Amino acid sequence: MKKKYVLLILILLCALFDVSAQTSVTVPDENKVYNIVNVRTLCYITPLSEPASASWGTLYEVGFFERYSTEEERTKQQFKFIPVSGQTGKYYIQNVASGKYIAQATPSLDGNDWLAVWVDPSNIAAYGSKVEFIITSVGDGSVYIGNSNYQNLLGTDYPDESYVKCTADASWGYAPNYKWIITEYIASDADKMALILILDNVNSYLSNPVIQIGNEIGQFPQDVYDELLAKQAAAQDVFDDSEATQEDVDAVKGALEAIFKTFKESLIVIHPESEKKYYITYDGEEGKGINSLDENGEGKAFLNTFNEQKFKFEEVVEGDFVYYRIQSVRNGKYLYRDSNGYTTLWAEDVSSEGDNALFRIVATENLEKSSYVFIQIKVDGKHLGNDTGTGWWSDVYSDKGSDNAIYWQITAADDLTNGGTATDIVLTGRWDSDTFNTIIGENAPFVTTIDFTNVTDLTELPSVAGLNPNCLIYVNEGLNVDGEENVVVFNGEGAEASNVVLQDGYSFNNVKNFTADKISYTRSLSDDGWITVCLPFDVNQDDMILEEFADVETTAEDKDEMIFSRVESVKANVPYLAKRGKEIDNVIFEATNAPVYSTENLSPVSPAAGYAYHANYRKIEGNDVVGFYLMNNAGTAFAKVAEGTPNGSYIPAFRAYFTAAANRMLSIAHDNGGATGIDSTGNIDRLVIIPNSGSVEIISGKVQMINVYTLDGCLVRTLSLHEGSNYVTGLDKGVYIINQQKVVII
Numbered sequence: 001m002k003k004k005y006v007l008l009i010l011i012l013l014c015a016l017f018d019v020s021a022q023t024s025v026t027v028p029d030e031n032k033v034y035n036i037v038n039v040r041t042l043c044y045i046t047p048l049s050e051p052a053s054a055s056w057g058t059l060y061e062v063g064f065f066e067r068y069s070t071e072e073e074r075t076k077q078q079f080k081f082i083p084v085s086g087q088t089g090k091y092y093i094q095n096v097a098s099g100k101y102i103a104q105a106t107p108s109l110d111g112n113d114w115l116a117v118w119v120d121p122s123n124i125a126a127y128g129s130k131v132e133f134i135i136t137s138v139g140d141g142s143v144y145i146g147n148s149n150y151q152n153l154l155g156t157d158y159p160d161e162s163y164v165k166c167t168a169d170a171s172w173g174y175a176p177n178y179k180w181i182i183t184e185y186i187a188s189d190a191d192k193m194a195l196i197l198i199l200d201n202v203n204s205y206l207s208n209p210v211i212q213i214g215n216e217i218g219q220f221p222q223d224v225y226d227e228l229l230a231k232q233a234a235a236q237d238v239f240d241d242s243e244a245t246q247e248d249v250d251a252v253k254g255a256l257e258a259i260f261k262t263f264k265e266s267l268i269v270i271h272p273e274s275e276k277k278y279y280i281t282y283d284g285e286e287g288k289g290i291n292s293l294d295e296n297g298e299g300k301a302f303l304n305t306f307n308e309q310k311f312k313f314e315e316v317v318e319g320d321f322v323y324y325r326i327q328s329v330r331n332g333k334y335l336y337r338d339s340n341g342y343t344t345l346w347a348e349d350v351s352s353e354g355d356n357a358l359f360r361i362v363a364t365e366n367l368e369k370s371s372y373v374f375i376q377i378k379v380d381g382k383h384l385g386n387d388t389g390t391g392w393w394s395d396v397y398s399d400k401g402s403d404n405a406i407y408w409q410i411t412a413a414d415d416l417t418n419g420g421t422a423t424d425i426v427l428t429g430r431w432d433s434d435t436f437n438t439i440i441g442e443n444a445p446f447v448t449t450i451d452f453t454n455v456t457d458l459t460e461l462p463s464v465a466g467l468n469p470n471c472l473i474y475v476n477e478g479l480n481v482d483g484e485e486n487v488v489v490f491n492g493e494g495a496e497a498s499n500v501v502l503q504d505g506y507s508f509n510n511v512k513n514f515t516a517d518k519i520s521y522t523r524s525l526s527d528d529g530w531i532t533v534c535l536p537f538d539v540n541q542d543d544m545i546l547e548e549f550a551d552v553e554t555t556a557e558d559k560d561e562m563i564f565s566r567v568e569s570v571k572a573n574v575p576y577l578a579k580r581g582k583e584i585d586n587v588i589f590e591a592t593n594a595p596v597y598s599t600e601n602l603s604p605v606s607p608a609a610g611y612a613y614h615a616n617y618r619k620i621e622g623n624d625v626v627g628f629y630l631m632n633n634a635g636t637a638f639a640k641v642a643e644g645t646p647n648g649s650y651i652p653a654f655r656a657y658f659t660a661a662a663n664r665m666l667s668i669a670h671d672n673g674g675a676t677g678i679d680s681t682g683n684i685d686r687l688v689i690i691p692n693s694g695s696v697e698i699i700s701g702k703v704q705m706i707n708v709y710t711l712d713g714c715l716v717r718t719l720s721l722h723e724g725s726n727y728v729t730g731l732d733k734g735v736y737i738i739n740q741q742k743v744v745i746i
Helices: 002-015 071-077 121-131 193-206 222-240 246-264 433-440
Strands: 034-038 044-053 059-065 079-083 090-095 101-104 116-119 133-137 143-147 153-156 164-167 180-184 278-282 288-291 302-305 311-318 321-328 334-337 344-347 359-363 373-377 383-385 397-400 408-412 424-430 449-456 472-476 487-490 495-497 500-503 514-524 531-533 544-554 560-567 576-580 586-596 605-608 611-616 629-631 637-640 655-660 666-669 687-692 695-700 704-710 715-721 724-729 734-738 741-745
Touching: 034 044, 034 079, 034 193, 044 071, 059 116, 059 164, 090 121, 101 121, 101 164, 116 121, 116 164, 121 143, 143 180, 180 193, 193 222, 193 246, 222 246, 278 311, 373 408, 424 433, 544 605, 560 611, 637 655, 687 741, 695 715, 695 741, 715 724
Parallel strands: 424 449, 449 472, 472 487, 495 514, 500 514, 560 666
Antiparallel strands: 034 180, 044 059, 079 090, 090 101, 090 133, 101 116, 133 143, 143 153, 153 164, 278 288, 278 408, 288 302, 311 321, 321 334, 321 359, 334 344, 359 373, 373 383, 383 397, 487 495, 514 586, 531 576, 531 655, 544 560, 544 576, 605 611, 611 655, 629 637, 629 655, 637 666, 637 724, 687 695, 695 724, 704 715, 704 734, 734 741
């Protein structure tokens, strides 16, 4: 026992769990007993009690199984290597339980020359050199075992993996099916060979630099990876435990194998669900996949653009294997192999086609193709593929080996859906332009964000007619967005935009923080009056006078004054008062290498209880603006929009407004304490009349009635005014007298 554990531990330490650590015996001792373990299956060569039938009817008698549990049974999996007299390096391989030798079948005796058979010692002369075997080191710690006649190698059948054959198929000579570990058998030891191999496989797999862990598309999932590491550590603990029982070994091996399989298959669809639809795409040319259209007039399966080609998989379980019938969603037809043995066709009914219509999905074991699978036809295990180098109309054949184009990606045909809102669109699923246009609909002018980061197969940025010019587009790196404005690129470590240009008069929103190489917002200035402003980025602005909401004071007349104090720069998402400090018609707020912050769920500035100054990035109008305090056109006060008078009132984007508990006008006071609102005069009967295009804004200090006259003194309308802003519409163009003032409507 001690000898075996020391050997295994030294092996592992010297190779850090590389497969080369499993050094097979290459020169066996005729006085010792050995196991012969297949590298691919981790199973032991075992004689069958009676011949069994392979999937195509051939009888075989040399099988392989997991290690038997009792010492009596284990003799069936024990072998002696008896040197062939006078021939150095050649051995008879004798089973301990039966005393029979392994040999390559002979057609005159066994009917097939590619099977391994058992030969009675008295009959070995009839098999000649086919019963004499040479052990050859592969160089990775395993060996080939081939007879000395044709150097045909012992191996396992593929893909069924149910029996041992002896074949000269060179294309398979380097596959794990033909590699073996010859290890000395020691009675009463817990068998750790299978555990060692799975530990090696896991470590080798994870050490490959191609492996990427994370939660992005194309990365192995973090949670599955963490569970794999935990099971790997538990298995290592059992391996290191010299007192571990076979039950302990089997338990951790089974758990590690299960999670390792889950990990390897986490990027592929190996068991498609019957109710789901899938695409079957081809790795040889981007955008091509299996197609079931009938344009070729022959009903063949061929490669073409796959966007509209969806398939369903009908499960058929036969023994330990799961096969599928592949059905086109478009026309309901099934895929099958024609009687010529290579053409792949579509038919409505394949019940008579048997194994020619059943396909198995298997992992490639190729880390460079970790998201692809093989699709094998059941009848002979050959692969779906096409003739390499052919054009876009290439037929899909079902007789391909590993040297042809056979890699396929099966992905769920997730319909493109919007998990966000009509204005902040969050897309998931496979890209489809028609579905996207339906989602956008007539909302393009109002859309503020479109998130493409969870969309698959998006190859170029779509053009959207009439899209809000302030709309931010979120995409993953790899998409060509050179020269595009307002596009935010996510690279796994952060998000960046090369140029963000914000236009006044259009709504804006940002739901994800990012950095902009350059960002700007332009605002027209009509006079020297105050305006409200808010921005999603920090900026210094020398040509503007900026003030922030600092306090609330109550005047001697029991009126509320909003106190604003001077600041030197704009902070993101903080509302300000501003006016030009120089003679400019337009102000451009511009910053470089600037963090751009989310504008979702902003908190107002509220230095005094009951008064809040809000930044706003979307146009608010109609009844939605009722109850808010808006700055009047003169920039002198904030007046409440009363219920019943919202017409003409609205809050544009990049502005600010007040909410307040007091139901009265809010005057503005600056650093020097001088009020500029109408309440600062102390005359509540005075009206401020501001004509607009097609309407008139009347700011009143109290509830009152006034009349509107024409120039010749005719009464046009009697108005009932609320305290605050009142909007008068419906007046014809002309000159009117309102509160003894001439007002021109244009």
